[in-house]
Amino acid sequence: MDVVVVEKLVKYYGKVKALDGVSFRVSEGEIFGLIGPNGAGKTTTLRIIATLLKPTSGKALVMGYDVVREADKVRRIISYLPEEAGAYKNLTGREYLEFMAQLYARSKRDAEEMVEEAIKISGLGDRIDDRVKTYSKGMKRRLLVARTLMVKPKLAILDEPTSGLDVVHALHVRKIIKGYTRKHGVTVLTSSHNMLEVEYLCDRIALIHKGRIVDEGVPKELKSRYGASNLEEVFEMAIGGVR
Amino acid sequence: MGYLMHLIKKEVKDLLREPHILIFAILLPALMYIIMGTVISGSMEAAVKQATTAAAKVAVMDLDRGSFSALFIKFMESLPMSNITLIENTSINNAIKTLMERDIRTLIIIPRGFSTNISRGLPSYIESISIVKELSLSSMMGTGVITGLISGFSKMLLSIIVKQLNMQVTPEFITEPIRTVSNVYIRNKLVPSMVLSNASGMVFSIIFVPLIVIGYVASISATSMGVEKEEKTLEVLLTLPVNRFEILLSKLIGSFIISVLASISAGIGFWYYMYRVMSMSSKTFTNRTIEATQYGGIFEIVSVNELILAIIPSLLVTIIFVALIGFIAGALAQNIRSAQSVAGFIWLPLFMVIFPLAYLELASMDPVSKILIALMPFSPPVIAVKVLFSGEYYVLLTSIVASVAYFIILLYVAARLLSSERLLLGIRWKRTEHTIFKFRR
Numbered sequence: 030m031d032v033v034v035v036e037k038l039v040k041y042y043g044k045v046k047a048l049d050g051v052s053f054r055v056s057e058g059e060i061f062g063l064i065g066p067n068g069a070g071k072t073t074t075l076r077i078i079a080t081l082l083k084p085t086s087g088k089a090l091v092m093g094y095d096v097v098r099e100a101d102k103v104r105r106i107i108s109y110l111p112e113e114a115g116a117y118k119n120l121t122g123r124e125y126l127e128f129m130a131q132l133y134a135r136s137k138r139d140a141e142e143m144v145e146e147a148i149k150i151s152g153l154g155d156r157i158d159d160r161v162k163t164y165s166k167g168m169k170r171r172l173l174v175a176r177t178l179m180v181k182p183k184l185a186i187l188d189e190p191t192s193g194l195d196v197v198h199a200l201h202v203r204k205i206i207k208g209y210t211r212k213h214g215v216t217v218l219t220s221s222h223n224m225l226e227v228e229y230l231c232d233r234i235a236l237i238h239k240g241r242i243v244d245e246g247v248p249k250e251l252k253s254r255y256g257a258s259n260l261e262e263v264f265e266m267a268i269g270g271v272r
Numbered sequence: 273m274g275y276l277m278h279l280i281k282k283e284v285k286d287l288l289r290e291p292h293i294l295i296f297a298i299l300l301p302a303l304m305y306i307i308m309g310t311v312i313s314g315s316m317e318a319a320v321k322q323a324t325t326a327a328a329k330v331a332v333m334d335l336d337r338g339s340f341s342a343l344f345i346k347f348m349e350s351l352p353m354s355n356i357t358l359i360e361n362t363s364i365n366n367a368i369k370t371l372m373e374r375d376i377r378t379l380i381i382i383p384r385g386f387s388t389n390i391s392r393g394l395p396s397y398i399e400s401i402s403i404v405k406e407l408s409l410s411s412m413m414g415t416g417v418i419t420g421l422i423s424g425f426s427k428m429l430l431s432i433i434v435k436q437l438n439m440q441v442t443p444e445f446i447t448e449p450i451r452t453v454s455n456v457y458i459r460n461k462l463v464p465s466m467v468l469s470n471a472s473g474m475v476f477s478i479i480f481v482p483l484i485v486i487g488y489v490a491s492i493s494a495t496s497m498g499v500e501k502e503e504k505t506l507e508v509l510l511t512l513p514v515n516r517f518e519i520l521l522s523k524l525i526g527s528f529i530i531s532v533l534a535s536i537s538a539g540i541g542f543w544y545y546m547y548r549v550m551s552m553s554s555k556t557f558t559n560r561t562i563e564a565t566q567y568g569g570i571f572e573i574v575s576v577n578e579l580i581l582a583i584i585p586s587l588l589v590t591i592i593f594v595a596l597i598g599f600i601a602g603a604l605a606q607n608i609r610s611a612q613s614v615a616g617f618i619w620l621p622l623f624m625v626i627f628p629l630a631y632l633e634l635a636s637m638d639p640v641s642k643i644l645i646a647l648m649p650f651s652p653p654v655i656a657v658k659v660l661f662s663g664e665y666y667v668l669l670t671s672i673v674a675s676v677a678y679f680i681i682l683l684y685v686a687a688r689l690l691s692s693e694r695l696l697l698g699i700r701w702k703r704t705e706h707t708i709f710k711f712r713r
Contacts, residue, residue, distance in 0.1 A: 042697070079511045082693045101515070109511040115504035117282070119289035128282045132275055132512050160289075173508075 030057050032184050032216040033078060038087035040073050040240075047073045049240035050087070055184075055233075060210060060217040062231035064224070064264065070240040071220035072112065075188050078218065079109040092183055108182035112189040112220075114173050118162035122153055122172050125161060126179065133180040147172075147179035150205050167198035174202050178209050185210065187219040191226060203230055224260040234260075238268045275514050276522055283526025287496055297488045297534045305541030309548035316409065316549075323413035326377040327421070331357045333367055333379060338387025340429070344398065347425050348380075368403065377403050378418055390429070398422050459573055459663055467572045475579075475657045483653060485535040486622065489591050490598030490615035492534075493527035497602025498611030507696065516690045520599070520683070527595045574660050582660050582668060586652035589675045593649065594618060596682045603689050622650050629654040635662040646671035649678055 033055035040048040048070045055061040063071045076082045078089050080100040088095060094102040116125045126144045134140035148157050151171045161169065170193065177185055190206060191199035207230055210217050221227050227234055228248050235245040244251065244267045248260060257263045287293050330348065334341045348356050359370055364381075371379055381399040389396040400418045404411045431443040439446075454465040500506040509519065571579075598615045605611035625648050634642055634655070642664070646655060652671045659668045689695055 076507075076696075079507075081507060081510055081696055101513075104511055105513040107511065109508060111504070111507040113504050114508055117286050117505060118503055119286045120282070124285070128278070129512075131278055132514060 031055065032057050032059075032092055033061070033218055034088075034090040035074070035078070036088050038074065038077060038089060039085045040070075040077065040082065041085045047240055048077075048084070048087075051237070051240065051242055052087075053235045053242060053245060055216060055218055057216055058214050059232045060207070060219065060230055062227045062234040063218070063220040063237050064222070064227055064234050064260070065220075065237035066222055069237045071222075071237055072188055073240075074237070075109075075186050075218065075220055078184075079107060079186050080104055081109075106183040107186055108177045108180050108184075109186045110173055110177040110188060110190060112192045116161045116169060116172055116176070119160060121160050122151070122157040122164070123148070125172065126157075126176060129176050130179065143179045147175035150178060150209060151175035152201065167194050170194055171198065171202060171205075174205060178205070178215065181213045181215060183216060185215050185217045187217060189221055190219060191221075191223065199226070206230060224264070228260055236264055236267050238264075243267045276518050276525075279514065279518060279522030280525050280529070283496060283522050284529050286499070287492065287526060287530050290495065290499070293492060293495060293530065297485075297492060297530065298537050301484070301488075301534065301538035302541035305538065305545040309541075309545035312545075313548035313551070319409035319413055322410035323417055326410065326414045327417035329355045329357075329376050330378045330380055330418070331359050331367070331371050331374075331376045333359050333361065333381045335361055335384045336382045336386035340387040340390045341382040343429075344382060344425055347428065348421070351421070364401070368401070371403060377414060379403075380418070380422075398425075458661055461573060463572050471573055471661075475583075475660065483622075483626065485531055485538055486587075486591055486594050486650075487619050488534055489527060489531040489594045490601065490618040491612050492530050493523060493595040493598035494602035494605070494611035494615035495608055496523045496527055497599055498605055498608035501602075501605070501611075502607040510690075510696070517687055520686055520690050523599055524592065524595050527598065528592055531591050531595065579660065582656040582665075583653070585672055586656035586668065589672050589679070590650055590652055593675050593679045593682070594622070596679060596686060600682065600686050600689065603686065603695055625650045626654050630657075634658045634667065635664065642667045643670055647674045649675060651675075 031054045033053075035054070036052050038048050038051040039046070051070065051074055053061070053063075063074060065071055073082065077084050078091060078096055080096050080103050083097055088097075090096070091103045092106055094106075096103050116122075117128075120128065123144065126147045127140065130140040130143040130147070134143055151157070151168075151174070153168060153172060156164070156168065161172070164172065170191075174187075174190060177187065187206065191202050194202060203226060206217065206219075209215070219230065221230075231248060233245070233247055234251070236243045244263075246254070251263045252258070252260065255263045255266045257266060288298075328351075332345055332348065334345065345356065345358070348354055357374065357376060359367055359379075362370075364379075367379055367381075371377070379401040381401070383397065383399065386396045386398070400415070400422065402411070402415045402418065427443065427447075430446060434441065434443050434446065455462050456465045456468050458468065500509060510516070597618055598611075601614035601618075602611040605614055629645065629648075629651060632645070634645065635658070637645070645651060646667050647670070652668065652675055655668050655671045659665055
């Protein structure tokens with residue numbers, strides 16, 4: 030079953046065309062990556078699917094629900110991590126997780142389990158009871174990734190999940206995403222311009238450039254199809270025609 | 273509305289832990305009034321002490337040397353803490369020189385012919401010269417104390433004369449044969465005019481503190497929205513499985529709760545200030561102040577219930593209305609600082625309405641003008657004070673209903689804003705590509 034169906038999405042910001050007929054599908058349990066440079070339209074696509082923006086035309090469905098007309102239903106089954114996200118700095122890490130868990134949990138016990146799970150995922154240990162404003166950038170990002178995943182959403186939307194992290198923390202976060210989503214069967218739609226991350230994380234990818242999908246497939250297959258040694262070369266060859 | 277309480281709890285916790293809200297909106301107003309009250313009453317107390325001490329040390333130059341001047345000196349010596357120095361007849365300049373050397377601040381001169389004049393039934397005088405080293409409360413009070421002492425002697429003298437002449441009247445009759453009994457007729461009641469001035473003072477002080485707090489309300493609710501932008505929590509908030517109207521309400525109610533806490537805190541501080549200053553004034557100043565405090569003030573005209581029913585809804589509706597304006601300002605701004613700057617402008621319309629309205633006499637206007645004034649936003653608290661005396665509650669009701677209507681209209685605007693992508697993308701100016709919030713593709 031397709032968790033995400035995107036068809037001919039077009040988005041204008043005033044006169045600027047940000048998306049120009051983007052279409053793709055994401056199957057259940059899959060980690061799907063939108064790959065492209067800054068300004069390619071990755072964040073706009075993710076924001077539309079996360080119900081934050083309305084497309085100028087085209088449609089996007091999550092588990093069959095339209096992201097514009099049935100936004101309330103979509104919000105119940107997704108969990109979104111923006112690229113530049115923050116947490117309430119005056120709350121402690123635990124209070125922040127508790128606040129978020131109670132919005133998704135069916136019972137108190139359920140919420141407690143979510144929080145315990147998130148503390149494990151974040152690897153924050155005792156620092157979880159410190160205020161968020163005392164956290165480093167890496168700690169904050171780990172808290173936010175944990176918050177996104179702890180609710181075991183049908184679809185996790187992760188915009189540049191390792192944005193701004195050093196190698197060690199980025200590796201930790203990638204492992205968490207891969208391990209946790211596999212274990213709980215969470216479908217992931219992610220975006221990145223880090224080709225290394227994409228190769229490690231994604232089952233399938235779509236290459237996006239200037240608001241259009243230029244190619245789509247399994248990373249290994251794409252590399253062999255283009256006769257490239259890495260995804261950077263694939264991307265370069267794929268956008269050759271639309272440059 | 274399943275998550276409203278949960279969202280409000282988080283909102284209040286987050287706002288209360290915001291240092292500038294905790295310090296500037298809650299702690300500082302109370303602290304400011306408490307410090308002001310303590311400093312002012314403390315300095316007044318010190319000034320009184322200084323003035324009394326200075327007044328107790330007096331030099332008397334008796335040019336008269338008669339029976340009544342001797343009586344005056346005896347009277348002065350009989351006063352507690354008195355320290356009288358008699359100086360020889362000399363020129364004023366020499367006398368002042370002596371005073372300076374002995375650190376005496378007041379010279380009392382009893383002129384020649386003082387006793388003769390009094391014996392003949394002619395008015396006389398006693399001259400006092402106070403040495404002022406600098407302009408201060410105690411130096412001003414010092415002259416008042418001396419005048420009071422001389423007037424006390426004058427009254428004592430009067431009762432002696434009345435007794436000696438065997439007059440069939442009291443000394444009070446001689447000094448004030450006719451007294452004025454001033455009453456006012458208000459709300460079908462005849463009350464002493466002192467009640468009216470007391471009542472106005474009380475009512476305005478009841479609404480004064482919340483009005484000050486209303487200024488903070490906009491800033492608090494603007495902060496609650498501005499902080500979501502600045503800390504980049506807004507995007508996540510808008511994708512949570514929560515009705516957006518609940519988000520709006522939680523922010524309004526959260527700001528409202530903080531504002532009520534700020535009102536209570538400022539109120540405690542203000543009442544402490546009033547208590548310190550008033551209790552000091554009644555010790556220090558005229559009998560009129562003491563007399564004024566003997567009346568019940570507002571409660572001789574209106575009942576407690578009436579006061580609560582008029583004031584509380586007016587303040588609440590204004591506070592929540594201002595909170596909503598702050599929320600919209602916060603939603604349109606980029607960060608806390610710009611949100612607060614925009615919200616800060618709320619003072620301007622607020623005071624443009626409140627101050628002129630406080631001076632206008634609503635009761636003498638025609639009904640159409642009254643209704644037009646009642647339709648002005650922010651008017652309910654001032655109108656409440658006015659109708660408490662006039663009894664024209666329809667004007668207050670109109671004012672409250674109008675504010676509720678404006679609130680509903682603005683609530684609709686805010687709800688639209690919250691569900692619009694403009695909240696995230698910001699406002700685009702037509703001529704330039706500048707946006708209040710930068711957006712990324």
